[in-house]
Amino acid sequence: MVVDKPWTMSLPALPEWSAIIALAVLSTALAYILNFQILSTTGASNLVLVTLLMPMIAIILGSLFLDEMLELSHFTGMVLIGLRLMVIDGHNFTLIIQRVT
Secondary structure, three states: OOOOOHHHOOOOOHHHHHHHHHHHHHHHHHHHHHHHHHHHHHOHHHHHHHHHHHHHHHHHHHHHHOOOOOOHHHHHHHHHHHHHHHHHHOHHHHHHHHHHO
16 A cells, blocks of 8 residues: 555546446445345255355356456365255265165
8 A cells, every 4th residue: 555655546527436336336235135035935054055155156257357367276175165055955965875875
Protein backbone atom coordinates (compact mmCIF):
# COMPACT_ATOMS: atom_id res chain seq x y z
CA MET A 1 0.00 0.00 0.00
CA VAL A 2 2.81 2.39 0.69
CA VAL A 3 4.33 1.87 -2.76
CA ASP A 4 1.12 2.25 -4.77
CA LYS A 5 -0.27 5.10 -2.66
CA PRO A 6 -3.95 4.36 -3.34
CA TRP A 7 -5.00 7.49 -1.44
CA THR A 8 -3.50 9.61 -4.24
CA MET A 9 -5.54 7.94 -6.98
CA SER A 10 -8.90 9.26 -8.09
CA LEU A 11 -12.03 7.49 -6.91
CA PRO A 12 -13.75 5.13 -9.33
CA ALA A 13 -16.65 6.54 -11.30
CA LEU A 14 -20.28 5.57 -10.83
CA PRO A 15 -20.26 2.72 -13.40
CA GLU A 16 -17.37 1.03 -11.62
CA TRP A 17 -19.01 1.34 -8.22
CA SER A 18 -22.29 0.09 -9.68
CA ALA A 19 -20.57 -2.96 -11.15
CA ILE A 20 -18.80 -3.75 -7.86
CA ILE A 21 -22.00 -3.43 -5.83
CA ALA A 22 -24.06 -5.40 -8.35
CA LEU A 23 -21.54 -8.25 -8.42
CA ALA A 24 -21.33 -8.35 -4.64
CA VAL A 25 -25.08 -8.22 -4.06
CA LEU A 26 -26.05 -10.61 -6.86
CA SER A 27 -23.35 -13.13 -5.99
CA THR A 28 -24.26 -13.09 -2.32
CA ALA A 29 -27.98 -13.30 -3.04
CA LEU A 30 -27.49 -16.20 -5.44
CA ALA A 31 -25.29 -18.01 -2.93
CA TYR A 32 -27.88 -17.65 -0.17
CA ILE A 33 -30.71 -18.78 -2.44
CA LEU A 34 -28.75 -21.86 -3.53
CA ASN A 35 -27.67 -22.56 0.05
CA PHE A 36 -31.19 -22.57 1.43
CA GLN A 37 -32.57 -24.42 -1.61
CA ILE A 38 -30.08 -27.25 -1.04
CA LEU A 39 -30.86 -27.18 2.68
CA SER A 40 -34.61 -27.43 2.15
CA THR A 41 -34.46 -30.17 -0.49
CA THR A 42 -31.65 -32.43 0.67
CA GLY A 43 -30.93 -31.62 4.30
CA ALA A 44 -28.06 -30.33 6.36
CA SER A 45 -25.67 -33.23 5.79
CA ASN A 46 -25.70 -32.72 2.02
CA LEU A 47 -25.25 -29.00 2.55
CA VAL A 48 -22.02 -29.76 4.41
CA LEU A 49 -20.91 -31.89 1.46
CA VAL A 50 -21.37 -28.93 -0.87
CA THR A 51 -19.44 -26.70 1.52
CA LEU A 52 -16.51 -29.12 1.56
CA LEU A 53 -16.38 -29.06 -2.24
CA MET A 54 -15.78 -25.30 -2.41
CA PRO A 55 -11.98 -25.34 -1.87
CA MET A 56 -11.61 -28.05 -4.50
CA ILE A 57 -13.69 -26.07 -6.99
CA ALA A 58 -11.68 -22.92 -6.26
CA ILE A 59 -8.40 -24.74 -6.92
CA ILE A 60 -9.67 -26.20 -10.18
CA LEU A 61 -11.08 -22.88 -11.40
CA GLY A 62 -7.86 -21.12 -10.46
CA SER A 63 -5.85 -23.56 -12.54
CA LEU A 64 -8.23 -23.35 -15.51
CA PHE A 65 -8.81 -19.60 -15.70
CA LEU A 66 -5.84 -18.03 -13.88
CA ASP A 67 -3.16 -20.45 -15.08
CA GLU A 68 -2.22 -21.37 -11.53
CA MET A 69 0.06 -24.36 -11.23
CA LEU A 70 -1.27 -27.39 -9.38
CA GLU A 71 1.18 -28.99 -7.00
CA LEU A 72 1.20 -32.35 -5.26
CA SER A 73 -0.24 -30.75 -2.12
CA HIS A 74 -3.30 -29.63 -4.10
CA PHE A 75 -3.97 -33.14 -5.35
CA THR A 76 -3.36 -34.55 -1.88
CA GLY A 77 -5.87 -32.10 -0.45
CA MET A 78 -8.42 -33.02 -3.11
CA VAL A 79 -8.03 -36.70 -2.31
CA LEU A 80 -8.44 -36.00 1.41
CA ILE A 81 -11.55 -33.92 0.74
CA GLY A 82 -12.93 -36.72 -1.44
CA LEU A 83 -12.31 -39.29 1.29
CA ARG A 84 -13.92 -37.01 3.85
CA LEU A 85 -16.96 -36.64 1.60
CA MET A 86 -17.22 -40.42 1.29
CA VAL A 87 -17.03 -40.86 5.06
CA ILE A 88 -19.69 -38.22 5.71
CA ASP A 89 -22.00 -39.50 2.98
CA GLY A 90 -21.61 -43.16 3.94
CA HIS A 91 -23.31 -44.57 0.83
CA ASN A 92 -20.04 -45.44 -0.87
CA PHE A 93 -18.80 -47.46 2.09
CA THR A 94 -21.98 -49.52 2.22
CA LEU A 95 -21.57 -50.29 -1.49
CA ILE A 96 -17.96 -51.34 -0.98
CA ILE A 97 -18.86 -53.53 1.98
CA GLN A 98 -21.69 -55.18 0.00
CA ARG A 99 -19.37 -55.94 -2.92
CA VAL A 100 -16.67 -57.43 -0.67
CA THR A 101 -19.05 -59.69 1.23
